[in-house]
Amino acid sequence: MPIVVLVPLLPLIGALIVASGGSSSLHKRAKIAIFFLGAAFLGSALTLWHVATQGPITIRYYDPDSLSSLVFPIGFYIDRLSAVMMTLISCVGMIVYTYSVGNMFQDYNARRYLSLMAFTVFVLLCMVSSANIMMLYIFWQLLSYLLYILAHNHSHGPTLAGAFRTYTMLRVGDVAFLIGIVLAYQLYGTLEYSTLFERVAESPVMLTPFPGIEISGATAITLFLFIGGICKSANFPFHIWLPSSLFAPTPMHALLHAGIINAGGFLINRLAPMFGLSPTILHLAFAVGLITVIVGGLMMLRQNDIKRKLGYSTIGQMGYMIMECGLGAFALAVFHLIAHGFFKGSVFLYCGNVIHHARKEPSLPHIVTSRKPAEFSFLTWFTGLVTTLLIPLVILLAIHDVLAIPLLESQGLMIFLFFIWITSTQAILSLTRIRGVASWKVSASMISVWFFVIFIYLFAAETFTAFIYPNPAEVEFYLKAAALPDWLFSTIVVAVSLVIITSWSYLYISARGGSIRVPDWIESFKVRLYRLSMNRFYIEKMYEGLGRFFMRVLNRIVGHDAGWSK
Amino acid sequence: MTFETNSLILTMVPLLGGLLGVTVWSQPIKLKMWLILVTILSLALAFALSDQLTTSVGGTLLLYLLPLAACVSLLVKLNSHDDQLSLLMTVLLLGLGLGALTSAGLTSQLFLTVIFGLNAYLLFKYRNPLWSSSWAGIGIFSLAAVGAGYSAGVDTSTALIISLLVSAVLLPLLPLQAGYVTAVTRLPGSLPSFLIFLLPVLGLNNLANLITDVPDDIAYSISIIALLSVVFGTAKALVQSRVPLILAYSSFAFFAILWWFLASSQTVTPQNVIYLVAVAFVATGLMVSWQVICSRYGDDVDMRTVHGLVWSMPQFAVLLTLVALAAMGMPPFGVFAGFVGMLLTTTFTTYIPLIFILAAWLAASWYIMSMVQKMLFGQKQLEIRRIELHRSEFASLLIVVLICVALGVLPSNITGI
Structure with missing residues (x-):
């Protein structure tokens, strides 16, 4: 299926159309290029369908055994992973580009940015469909x-x-x-x-x-x-x-x-x-x-x-x-x-x-000057507690005792369950910040979020895993290879669980208007952490300092050439 | 016709062409046009005689690229009052270079002797009391001239050592880099951009006949010196604020990388040749770009005062960006192809040299990008509206870009090796 080569080339043609020509026709040319990006998306989707039904596509314009073609080996290997990535890139690229044509209308740099954007889509498509590591590189x-x-x-x-x-x-x-x-x-x-x-x-x-x-x-x-x-x-x-x-x-x-x-x-x-x-x-x-x-x-x-x-x-x-x-x-x-x-x-x-x-x-962004006092809703908090703490516990017990799956030996399953728990908890905790609205709506949202997250992870993500890696043994092999020592895995699970439970308790007590006595060292730690994160953990400063030190040392060692002003 | 006759024809065309150019000495434009024609004629001759001529390395690739490098250097608009001499010397050096490439033994060494002598003379002519390093260059070239002549008449082991030293002057290596550095930073006009290509090419050509005979212990010593040169060249390039010095030291570091690969494998591979010509041609391109800037802003201008060229010279900005990308080892240019080709085809007994080589490679991305960014971007110079790139300058830089792409993309059999 050599026609698949056209898919990455279409955004390149689009980029060339935008880059060449006068300023007066730029907007028109930019609009024409949308069709090329759209065609690339369509081509990627068709490639995905083709690859899913008939297997990977391999096209080589080089001899893999020849030493001279090692440094510029252009070819394409499109399997399910590549096809999925191509579809994602071309879809996002098309949407963003189409938006930009309007957003950057009459912008001084429109030509440069629009052509670069289309060119970037071309480069990304070539990268994900490359036939070997060198082309990828x-x-x-x-x-x-x-x-x-x-x-x-x-x-x-x-x-x-x-x-x-x-x-x-x-x-x-x-x-x-x-x-x-x-x-x-x-x-x-x-x-x-x-x-x-x-x-x-x-x-x-x-x-x-x-x-x-x-x-x-x-x-x-x-x-x-x-x-x-x-x-x-x-x-x-x-x-x-x-x-x-x-x-x-x-x-x-x-x-x-x-x-x-x-x-x-x-x-x-x-x-x-x-x-x-x-x-x-x-x-x-x-x-x-x-x-x-x-x-x-x-x-x-x-x-x-x-x-x-x-x-x-x-x-x-x-x-x-x-x-x-x-x-x-x-x-x-x-x-x-x-x-x-x-x-x-x-x-x-x-x-x-x-x-x-x-x-x-000029009136934007709005500055909120007054806020209603937070209301406490028992139903909201109860739903949150049930969905994030009680039901996950019941599920764990059910898996372990009813289905007789040894959890400690199945880190893969635990990882999925754990991510479900963290994601849903994160979403539900965010929902508790919606105050002063009818609490049954918030509760319904919490339950919907919960079901949605479970659906996404257990059904969509599992189906996707089976699509990308059709061989279950391969998936199992990777999970086993990555298995952490039991003690470390358990420690991480317990630590994150404690963080979530503590957060719940803290939010709950705060919502009820209660106060929590926090030891001084925790307060001081909070301030330090705040300062650190404000300064982005001084990582950028550290790089800059190292760079300056390095250049100073170099200047001292190798010096300045005579006869040239600095 | 015999091989020697063809070699003589190829050598004499630029030499005679250069001498004939003296007749229009008082008309610089005519002289320049004439000398450009001579380089084109040399290129055409190299193509025509390619079946019957070859060099020690790289087949006929070097014979094509040498006139092309001279032509690229001559195409730039110059502003020095010594234009005529630099133009003439460029063509004469082209003739001598072709002679050194296509001949062997004593003849080749004689050509090298003349080239060294001319370089020493030019450095002497353009010396400046402030530039004490010019004397180092003059000294090194004078010694190399003596060495090249002497090596032709002595026994093998001594000749080998002297020839290695001569090669280290041409293809710069510590501690003999001063000749190369002063030649490409101190000489005026079109000379630096041509010499930055000519000297290393002659160095590799000279080395190709020796490297297989070098004893293991000497080869090991060379590889250590090469690594030191890589570090030294990179460090020097990192601390410079003047474009010619950055280009001289960075190319020195890149050539030292080649020395390491040659000393390690004790053979010259097609990847070595691709790397060398790509680095040298890119260096020529950058030097030409600098000449373009100097012709507008004056000699020895500080690159920090040249900013915002992307507005005043958009065409030039695009071409300079492409040449700089090639210099930083980005694909699909020849430097990347040569470098990666060498890395993949060399057997590493220890990976420690690889750390130094890749660190130098990474540093090049830093200082070249920094240099180009300072000149192209930054605050727009409001007093300068737009400076057009002369057609010949555009052609010159375009040739550099196309050659670099061809070296990176085309298979070795098309490039003639």
Whole structure:
């Protein structure tokens, strides 16, 4: 099915149409390009259907055995994962682009941004449908540069500094990715996905990077690829580029947060058979994801700028995605990135409207000066308690005792249940903040949310997992590879449970007008944490300080050339 | 016709063309046009004689690219009062370079001797009391001229060492980098942009005949020196604020990476050649871009005062961005292809050198991007409305971009190696 090659090319044609020609016809050309992006979406959807019914598509314009074609091996391998990603990217790309044509009408930079947007969709489509790691890497690097110019306002100093920081951080990931590729080729002699996975599984290689330390080839390769992935997906400690790039037009962010930033999750899924052979890296992914969730969430709470708030929220969500990969729930991570992509894309587009509106209307944003005293509703609180604490407990007991499923030995099942619980609790706790309305409506919403979350996780996510990874043994293999030591897993479950129960109690007592005596050290810890998150944990300052120190040392060592002014 | 006759024809065309150019010395525009024609004629001859000529490495690729690099350098509008001499010297050096590439043994060494001598003379002519480093360059080139001549007449082991040293002057390596650095930063007009291509190409050509004979312990020492050069070149490039110095030291670091690969494998592969010509051509492109800026803003202008070119010179901004992307090793340009090709085809006994090499690679993204960003973006210069890029300058930069893409995308058999 060589016609599938047209799918990524259509946005490229659209980009060229927008970029070429005079300013007078720009709007007309921009509208024409919508059809190309629409056609790309249609083509992606058809490809998804084709792949789902007739299996993967492989097209190669190179000889995989030839050394000379190693550095520019253009080809396409489209399986279910690729087709799903292509559909997501082209759909989000088409929506965002169509919105931008109106949003950026008569904007000075419209031509640049619109053509770059269509070009980015082309690069993303090529990246997710690449036939080998090298082609993926080629488009991965182009994406780094595109992010730099997308986050650009040519004359605005802070924007330029932010864009430069973005590029520098992403290049760190690019270099790590390259090390992974070099190691893969050196150890296994191929960059073709299927052959590489086979060789890694069949012939384990051990490396000794330092005396006394031995690591497997799979671990070494996946470690560097993982670093590449988390740089692009703005995970701790490489997350600082994302807030720095927030000066770009809002539709750019819709595309960035809905499409581009998911590259890390895609990379890990694409190479899942290799990651599955390295429990160490999966555990590392879990830890990095967890830290990112906490850091991103805390920093988000302290922002007063709508775009920054959304930016830090994305960092937290990317942390979740990487954490899911670290738990071996690869398909769940893809499911998450799709859901997050659509959600964040729509929020950013809406945010663009709000910002536009606020610029025209001086009375916006409204400042709430008076608030009714909070009302206590027994029904609301009772429903919340039942749905978030009692029913989950009953379900756990039922699974364990009635269905006789040993929970402690089924971390995969526990992960799903746990995510259901956390997601529904998060939503229901948010609903308790709606005060002063008829409480039965809130209670009904809580129950609906609860059923919705269960439906999504147990039915939609499970079905999606079976679609992406049709072989249940493969899913089981990943979950087992990622299994944490029992004591650690139990500790995490218990700790998070305690946090949720404590939060419930705190909110409940506060709603009843009661006061809670908190030890002084907790109060002081709260203040410190507040200050830390206000200053974004000083991570950016630390990078800047290190950079300045490094340059000072270099200046002292290598000095200045004679005869040139500084 | 014999191989020697063809080599002679290819060498003599630019040399005679250059000498004939003296007749229109007082008319700089005519002289420039004439010399550009000579480089084009040399390129056409290289194509015509390609079946009967070859070089030590890279097949006929180097023979095509050398006249092209000279042509690219000549196409730029220059503003120095020494224009004529720099233009003429560019063409003469092209002839000598072609001679060194297509000949072997004593003849090749003689050509190299003349090239070194000319470089020393030019550095002497353009010396400045403030530029003490020019004397280091003059000294290194003079010694290299003596070494190149001497190595042709001594026994094998001594000749090998001297030839290695001569190669280290051409393809810069610590501690002999001063000749290269001063030549590409101190000479005027079109010379730096051509020399930044010519010297390394001749260095690799000279090295190709030696590297297989180098004993293991010397090869190991070279690889250590190469790593030191990578670190030194990168560190120097990082702290510079002047464009010519950034380009000189960054290209020095990139060439030192090549030295490491050559010393490790003790052979010259097609990937090495692609990498070398790509780096050298990109460096030529960046140097040409700098000449374009200097022709508008004056010589030795501080890059911090040149900002907002994206508004005043949009066409130039796009071309410079593409050349800079190539220099940072982005696909689909030749530097990426050559570098990745070398990484994949080299067997690493230890991964420690890889750390240094990739750190240098990463640093290049930092300082090149920083340099380009300072010039292209930033506050718009309101007093400058729009500066048009001259057609010949546009052609020059476009050739650089196209060659870089061709080196990155086209398979090795099309590039002639």
